[in-house]
Amino acid sequence: MKRTMSYGKADVWVYRTYAKPLTEIRNIPESTFSGRKNILFGMNVKVAVEGEAFFSSFKDGDNTLVVATDSMKNFILKHAGDYQGATQEGFLEFVSHRFLETYSHMTGIIISGEQISFEELPVPTNGSFEPSPLVFRYSLNEQAGATIEVKRKKDEIITTNHLSSLKGLKLIKVKGSSFYGYVKDEYTTLPESFDRPLFIFLNIDWRYNDLEDARGNTPDGYVAAEQVRDIAYTVFHEENSPSIQNLIYRIGTRILERFPQLVEVCFESNNRTWETILDEIPASQEGKVFTEPRPPYGFQCFSMTRDDLDANEESSK
């Protein structure tokens, strides 16, 4: 059995001002997103370092080759100043290659980041409102994420895996969702619902065919988490869903249709459907009252590739 052995640093908060703006984004009908100014480029980074050379630190307490995790934090922060690109994926790949270039006894790096979003704020400018280029609002909403894996292979440093993601998207649709027709047996207590308030938490991951697109250097190549978010809520808005399973399938289909540069989309969804307290309010045509559901919660995991898209096209012919 192969041993698990790595160590590293988490919660490395990086804030870089005036990074290169992200431009030349593919236009899609579901989104007005056209790029990021990157006046503030912030992320929370986690790095794990691999190498057989570290075995003696675990076995014998020999720290001769141990790069302190505190130094790793400094390394990441220092290189944030050197990064010339516009994307989190690009930065994580840049810094992980630098780790292997600098420390010859490191053989692999797994690095991930969650982008800290700061929202633009409109301020009065020349008789109308324009986004302030100086003041931003810290956002507690969903985040763009990325994971990069880099390995040393003989004399080369190779990026062996990459994944981009949208984490913690929380969407409520107040009506137009149902859930019925499921197995009924002696364990069933859930009433069928023909119109439920559907509250979902979504994590969505996507993988590019060519990593170069993820770096943000190719026109129309980069897929922004903001665009994935906009597709997710647009599909939710447009279509009545019979289940979360089917909803995420349709969101995935739309993402793969819009972005031919992607080979795979993966979902993890949570069902947080509110509990109905009042089905009718006498003074209101269609108002209801809800509260948070009690635990436990349901979840769905689903990954899809372009083969699923081709299967859809075949069946609609």
Ligand SMILES: O=c1[nH]c(=O)c2[nH]c(=O)[nH]c2[nH]1
């Ligand atoms: O969209 C849903 N899928 C399920 O599988 C499920 N199960 C459940 O109890 N509620 C729901 N909702």
